[in-house]
Amino acid sequence: MFNALSQQPVDKIMQLMHMFREDPREDKIDLGVGVYKNAEGVTPVMRAVKAAEKTLWQEQDTKAYVGLAGDPAFADAMASLVLGDAVPRDRVAAVATPGGTGAVRQAFELMLMANPGVRVFVSDPTWPNHIGILNYLGIEIVTYRYFDGETGAVDFAGMMEDLRQLRAGDVVLLHGCCHNPTGANLTLPEWRQVIERLNATGAVPMIDIAYQGFGDGLDADAAPTRLVAEFCPETLIAASCSKNFGVYRERTGILMAVAHEPAPKALAQENLTSLNRMNYSFPPDHGARVVTMILTDDALRADWMAELEDTRLGMLRLREALAGELQKLSGSDRFGFLAQHRGMFSLLGTTPDLVERLRAEHGIYMIGDSRMNIAGLNDRTVPILARAILAVGI
Structure with missing residues (x-):
């Protein structure tokens, strides 16, 4: 039976994650995987989630x-x-x-x-x-x-x-x-x-x-x-x-x-x-x-909302920083759309060939359609990405 199965297409995101892990360069940047990460590159457990789980552990009396x-x-x-x-x-x-x-x-x-x-x-x-x-x-x-x-x-x-x-x-x-x-x-x-x-x-x-x-x-x-x-x-x-x-x-x-x-x-x-x-x-x-x-729960909800708002504002600040750095380096506002986009992702709107050059020449990983995860950036890597984008001719 198993021999009759067809080969399945490779998941591009999973493939990109594997390539990133195998890349020995210390200055590599992962903008591919669609998971929120903080400035330290960690997907944190939110404070309210930890508090709720602690209460649940103490009070839950069945797993039915x-x-x-x-x-x-x-x-x-x-x-x-x-x-x-x-x-x-x-x-x-x-x-x-x-x-x-x-x-x-x-x-x-x-x-x-x-x-x-x-x-x-x-x-x-x-x-x-x-x-x-x-x-x-x-x-x-x-x-x-x-x-x-x-x-x-x-x-x-x-x-x-x-x-x-x-x-x-x-x-x-x-x-x-x-x-x-x-x-x-x-x-x-x-x-x-x-x-x-x-x-x-x-x-x-x-x-x-x-x-x-x-x-x-x-x-x-x-x-x-x-x-x-x-x-x-x-x-x-x-x-x-x-x-x-x-x-x-x-x-x-x-x-x-x-x-x-x-x-x-x-x-x-x-x-x-x-x-x-x-x-x-x-x-x-x-x-x-x-x-x-x-x-x-009013207290848990308020804490969750506060942490979520900090997360949102942090990504917005990174967007504005990247758009500003690109404007400063290029003398053009053609990347201003990055500050107008919302959420974790932006599409640069460039070709797979240039995305591959970002990876090969600069250690910057993003999906081939030029989707990048803004949450994969931090204050140190924003200027690095901006320089790389312009260096490959995007």
Whole structure:
């Protein structure tokens, strides 16, 4: 049987991580892996997470399964965090999932259950795993223009032109904030135009929100998702706690289905719960319980929000420092878009050949499409990166 298996494509990020580890240069810089790191290159455990885990260790008296959909308190806490008061809680079906990736996978599975011929419109570019999972499930992908490599901003005119192809029953995959890999985001007026297009065509939005709190703040980052959920008849939302709570290895995520009528909401809940049962039965609980404890305790929540804000401002400061250093060295403001992007990532908009030169000549590692993780920088390495970018001719 095993001999009949096909060779799988190499994961580019995993390959890059291996190359970085094997590189003997002491001044090498890792801007590839999509994990937050502080100035010391460490992905820290947040203070509120440590405090909640200590309490949990002392007080938890069972490791029995939770429900198939996960702990209802986790769903309540996450619905409040992501949606605020945009829609009533009783219009939100929800299941806990193994991370944001699990939520994305369950959302795609739900689409197939509802419509085996579904088409999913995906931004060009997008997080590669979106494409990988869709291809694996055999779902038709339609790309829409998103990033303007010349300006480093969203190609909104191109995006809206491509969304003219939408038909009833199609799904449009959107990034709630901190677009991965580009860092370029729609404005709220642009989001309203997207909503109008969705509602005019009968297409359904799916929002992947993995970086809430990393861009302009918790509420500002959630504002587009709340707008879509409020004004579209149905919305799918895949949310991750990996980044904003730093619980990467706990695999903590949630999939929410918003419906403005009771009957479709109940059907969505029934089917989401069934999908959990078929794929992994009961979702992991440790990370979800820690997140719930933080969000429902005033002191823990305040400390978490303060640390998250420090993280956000630190990444924004690095963006501004890099854009400023490039302007100083080049005498041009053509890299100013780096300060306008939000979240961990920015797309330089250059060629794989020049990205390879950055690695070979300067020990700077980033994904071949020129996505770089801003959180991989610090005050010492910002000038080094700026000089290298200009040295290779980007």
